[in-house]
Amino acid sequence: MTEASTAGEVVLYDARGEIRMRGYMSRFEAELNAKRTGFFYLFARASETEQYVSAGKIVSRPQMALQLVDMTLKGVPADATLIIEGIEYIADGSDIELNFSLPGEYEVVIDLWPYRSEVMHVENRTQK
Known part of the structure; x- marks a missing residue:
């Protein structure tokens, strides 16, 4: 498998699941960015304002019942x-x-x- 075949949309997220960065990158680039920032990464498309990572999956952030x-x-x-x-x-x-x-x-x-x-x-x- 080549590096190009593992490229895709990536989210980098912190320990509480907050999506801190998004981009299109190879697995090598994702691993490098995660190591440099201290974040975790997941190949996925997500919105940092509407979603977060929980148990390794993208989930919707709930709305408050205000x-x-x-x-x-x-x-x-x-x-x-x-x-x-x-x-x-x-x-x-x-x-x-x-x-x-x-x-x-x-x-x-x-x-x-x-x-x-x-x-x-x-x-x-x-x-x-």
Whole structure:
């Protein structure tokens, strides 16, 4: 078997399964890149934003079951990071009451591995 016949789409991923790099390469190149980066490799096509590697297979990253009810954010898992107005908060798993001092639209980013990162746009219509 020649080197060219083993070339294909490759993902390089870390110990938790996060896809860190993608490319088209031979097995030799994949092994070399894995050794240089400390990552693992898998011949597969994948999206780093929508998938990850689990037990040597590409699987979909789950979505969080988030709901915004009035100004209360429900369904945020414990240990998720929220970024609101540039400040990071860590969720404890309970409902989150959003309060803003000025009216306007605000962006709330919610991130927790292996869930897909979520961005919510929240409109604060009343000034407190």
